[in-house]
Amino acid sequence: MRVVFGDGTLAQLPEEAERLGMGRILVLSTPEQKDQAADIAARLGTLAVGLFDRATMHTPVDITEQALAVVQSLNVDGVVSVGGGSTTGLGKAIALRTDLPQIAVPTTYAGSEMTPILGETKNGEKITLRTPKVLPETTIYDVSLTLSLPPAISATSGMNAIAHAVEALYAEERNPIISLMAEEAIKALAKALPIIVADPHDRDARHQALYGAWLCGIALGSVGMALHHKLCHVLGGSFNLPHAPTHTVVLPHAVAYNAAGAPEAMRRIASALGAENAAQGLYDLSRRLGAPLSLAEIGMREADIEQAVTQAAARPYPNPRPLETAALRRLLQNAFAGKPPQEEQA
Known part of the structure; x- marks a missing residue:
């Protein structure tokens, strides 16, 4: 290309x-x-x-x-x-x-x-x-x-991009070059997005965000994705939830689920965010941006959680931690309610 x-x-x-x-x-x-x-x-x-x-x-x-x-x-x-x-x-x-x-x-x-x-x-x-x-x-x-992308859409679009880089860091096919790009992408977007929300016409911040998104896209296209993307495909395809806001809400919870199975990726994510904890750092960034924090506020019904769990667990795919139905249910219940992410034990 x-x-x-x-x-x-x-x-x-x-x-x-x-x-x-x-x-x-x-x-x-x-x-x-x-x-x-x-x-x-x-x-x-x-x-x-x-x-x-x-x-x-x-x-x-x-x-x-x-x-x-x-x-x-x-x-x-x-x-x-x-x-x-x-x-x-x-x-x-x-x-x-x-x-x-x-x-x-x-x-x-x-x-x-x-x-x-x-x-x-x-x-x-x-x-x-x-x-x-x-x-x-x-x-x-x-x-x-x-420049005309509204702050709210910029925030969720940027968090969607970050999700690509996050999962690239613990992907089964990860490699050192893509991991470098992914970490750089998270850092660029985490720095730019709060500035954009405060001043959508800040060209330097827009440049950094677009640069970060480009790197995130390369990461997404170069290695496989895991639990986060699977869940978002289920929620979007089956329940017609909006794409970027769904990624924004689910990401901290999927990261918390995988934390024990991918400690090095968690360290790099936290470092790029300037946070002590990867999952909590992502949740705090979303909150700082004024982005949605719960699946309920973007249109999901609590009654659909069980179907989403069943679909997400139906087909095996690579993930740092095995997919466990009870743990997936807790993940989605927390995401539905907008609670802070809770790490699962391996």
Whole structure:
């Protein structure tokens, strides 16, 4: 992948599109970012032949099918995804089915643009696959595009990014290079996010956050993830909880669950946060940012906890600690109530 990073780099979009041989581009966005996507389509001039503004979180297959119909009707030969993980996911889903080239233009800290991973939702279940086919050919990071990201969304988007780096530090396939990047990413975001919440137009902080998110995305795409991401996929795919806030709420509790099984990762996380304890440090950072602390406040029903536990434990996957139903239930009950994280014994 080619990465263009800086401030004002969106000006290079037409050049990047032509370099990839794109002549009939479909610009993708969520409904909320339609105006921003339309402005970016205007920058492309005659290269842009359409705008599809129905990207949706968790990448529902039916939305992808609608977008594919537009791709076919307009004879599209490339897509530009403008936004966060929802739009990037749609671009990936299109690429998976058509092999069309993609340019990702992130406006959040989701990190999906740096990964060969696609999560799609169908019939109330989120399925994840990993293939190089879904990697964008180019990602353009432009700090100026993040200045309008509201503080509340910046906070949860940034915590979502941190989750990628945290799990990379105790991933089964972890390696020294990715661990260095992950620790640096946590440090950059933990420093930048409180400044952004206080002053959303602080360009230096926005630069640091976008840099950290880029590193988090690389970490997510390079090694496998564990319990935290599994839980968030279950909660998002089955109960339609919002993606980034779900990651924000669950992360301290998943880290507490795994603390005894990954002491070196915990030390590095705590160090990057400037905290004594990794799980509590993440919880305190969320609270400082004014981010949600409980699953209840983002729309989960207490009655759904048991189903979530069953689904999370259903398929084995690598994790520093074995998955135990009773412990998972305690984790989700604490996260539902917004209690401080409680470490489990190995």
